[in-house]
Structures are given as C-alpha cells and as structure tokens.
Amino acid sequence: MSNEAQSFFSQLLIAVISISLGSFLFAGVLESYKKDQGLQEEFIKDYFRPMMELQSSCSSSHNELFLKYGELSGSYQLMSNEIVHMIVTPDSKLGQYYEAIPMSIIKSNTELKKGVEDLEITVKKYKANLFLKYEELALVTGSYPEFRGLAKKYTNAVNAIYSERQKKVKENTKNTDPNQLMPLMRKFIAMDLSTDANKSMIVNEMEEISKITAQHSLIMAEYEELIFKEDNNFFLSLHDLYAVKISKKYSGGFISWIF
Structure with a gap:
C-alpha cells in the first residue's frame, strides 16, 4: 500500500471511529436526557400534583367555612325573631x-353549628398537611430560602388578621358576662309571661343577646374570608416559585438541556 493510500486509509479509519464514538456519546446523552425527563415527570407526580390537589380541597372547605359562618349568623337572628314572635303573640x-x-328552626341551627365546627377541624388539618407539602417542595426544588421568606410574610399577615378579629370579638361582647347567661335563662323559664311588662323585658333581653350572637358569627365570617384570601395569595406565590424552578431546566427542550 502506497504512502498516499495508507494516509487516506488512516484518515478514513479515524473518521469512522469518530462517527461511531460520537454516536455512542450521543446515545448516552440522549439516554440521560430521557432519564432526566422521567425524573421530572415523577417529581411532578410525587410532589407538585399532590400539593395542587390538596390545596384545591383545602381552599374549597375554607371557602365553605366562611360562608357557613354567615349562614349561622342569619340562623341565630331567625331563631331569636321566632322566639320573640311566640312571646308577644297570644296562643x-x-x-x-x-x-x-x-x-325546626332550632334543629336547623344546631345542624348548621355542627357543620361549622366540623369544617373548622377539617380546614385546620388541611392547612397543616398543605404546609408540609409546601415545605417538601421547597426542599426538593432548592427554593427553601424563598419559601421561608414567603412563609414569614404570610404568617405575619395572618397573625395581624387574628389580632384584629380578637379585638372585634371583645368589642362585641364587652357588655356581656357569659356567667350570667345561665341564670338569665332560668329567670326566663320561671317568669310569668301573662304580664306585658315581663314580656317586654324578655323581648329586650332576647334581642340584645341575639344581636351579640349573630354579630359574632358575622365577625368570624368576615375575618375568615380575609384569612382565606391570604392563604390563596400564599399558594399562588409558591405555585409560581415551584413551577419556575421545575420547568426552568426543561423549558428549552433537548438542546437547552445539553448546554
């Protein structure tokens, strides 16, 4: 074989080996890309989607809770109005x-109150579990510092709402002594309702008590809705944070993944 032919053969051999080696490397890169894509799908399935589903359930129950508080307020007022009507109307x-x-009104009120109590427990559990989901996602996406900042802002906002609500509740009941409610009830039962004076006294007392009770539920509804909005804002901020973190590496497709 001449020197020229041997040189050409060597170049051809190098080219073939380079092509083969490149193919092997590309296949390896492609396989790694596929595996990474698979990990992303598992990540979404194991962390992101469960968080979304839990938040949806929590939000639905929380929305129902503050609406039920409003219904409960109306129920208390209706119950009071009916009792007053019975007192002032001849048999x-x-x-x-x-x-x-x-x-029937009392039964409905009792069921409504039980529903509110059950929702309070449900929402509390949902929120505790949801916060853990948020924290897990923060850890696996490497966004824990951002999560802590958003969580602190959220906690401060909610604590401020709780504080304001407590002030409103105290203001609403400042002229009421809970320890006097049972003696007052016994007094009502033993009272002679054949006189207009006694009827008038009971009506005034009932209207005052019902006003305070109904207003309490309205306060709870108002501030629970504010907390609901803060919860939703917190979720939206975290959703955007996690979505960007998860999709950033894959947003440009295969070429972006390589480089």
Whole structure:
C-alpha cells in the first residue's frame, strides 16, 4: 500500500471511529436526557400534583367555612325573631301545632353549628398537611430560602388578621358576662309571661343577646374570608416559585438541556 493510500486509509479509519464514538456519546446523552425527563415527570407526580390537589380541597372547605359562618349568623337572628314572635303573640293566634316551626328552626341551627365546627377541624388539618407539602417542595426544588421568606410574610399577615378579629370579638361582647347567661335563662323559664311588662323585658333581653350572637358569627365570617384570601395569595406565590424552578431546566427542550 502506497504512502498516499495508507494516509487516506488512516484518515478514513479515524473518521469512522469518530462517527461511531460520537454516536455512542450521543446515545448516552440522549439516554440521560430521557432519564432526566422521567425524573421530572415523577417529581411532578410525587410532589407538585399532590400539593395542587390538596390545596384545591383545602381552599374549597375554607371557602365553605366562611360562608357557613354567615349562614349561622342569619340562623341565630331567625331563631331569636321566632322566639320573640311566640312571646308577644297570644296562643290563640299561634295555632295548635305552631311549636313545630321554632323546633325546626332550632334543629336547623344546631345542624348548621355542627357543620361549622366540623369544617373548622377539617380546614385546620388541611392547612397543616398543605404546609408540609409546601415545605417538601421547597426542599426538593432548592427554593427553601424563598419559601421561608414567603412563609414569614404570610404568617405575619395572618397573625395581624387574628389580632384584629380578637379585638372585634371583645368589642362585641364587652357588655356581656357569659356567667350570667345561665341564670338569665332560668329567670326566663320561671317568669310569668301573662304580664306585658315581663314580656317586654324578655323581648329586650332576647334581642340584645341575639344581636351579640349573630354579630359574632358575622365577625368570624368576615375575618375568615380575609384569612382565606391570604392563604390563596400564599399558594399562588409558591405555585409560581415551584413551577419556575421545575420547568426552568426543561423549558428549552433537548438542546437547552445539553448546554
């Protein structure tokens, strides 16, 4: 083989080996890319999607809670109005089976109050579990410092709402002594309702008590809605943070992944 032919053969051999080696390397890179893409899918499945689903359930229950507080306020007022109506209306005008109406209202109020209590427990559990999901995502996405900053801002905002709500509650009940409610109830039961003076006194007391009770539920509804909005803002901030962190590496496709 001449020197010229041997030189050409060597160049050809180097080219073939280079092509083969490049193919092997590309296949390895492509396989790594596929594996990384698979990890991303598992990451979304194991962390991001469960967080989204839990937040949706929490938000739905929380929304229902502050709406139920409003319903409870109306129920207290309705119950009070009905009792006052029974006191001031002669028995002959109420009808033989009239007691079915107030009993139905009281039953509805009791069920509504139980529903509110159950929702309070549900929302509390949801929020505790959701915060853990937020923290997990912060750790696995490497965004824990940002998460802590957002969490601190959220906590301060919610604590301010709680503080303001407590002030409103105290203001609403400042002229009421809870220890006097039971003696007052016994007094009502033992009172002679055949006199207009006694009827008038009971009506005034009932209206005052119902006003305070109904207002309390309205306060709870108002401030629970404010907390709901803060929860939602916190979620949206974290959602954007995590979504950017997860998608950043993959947003440019394969070429972006290589470089």
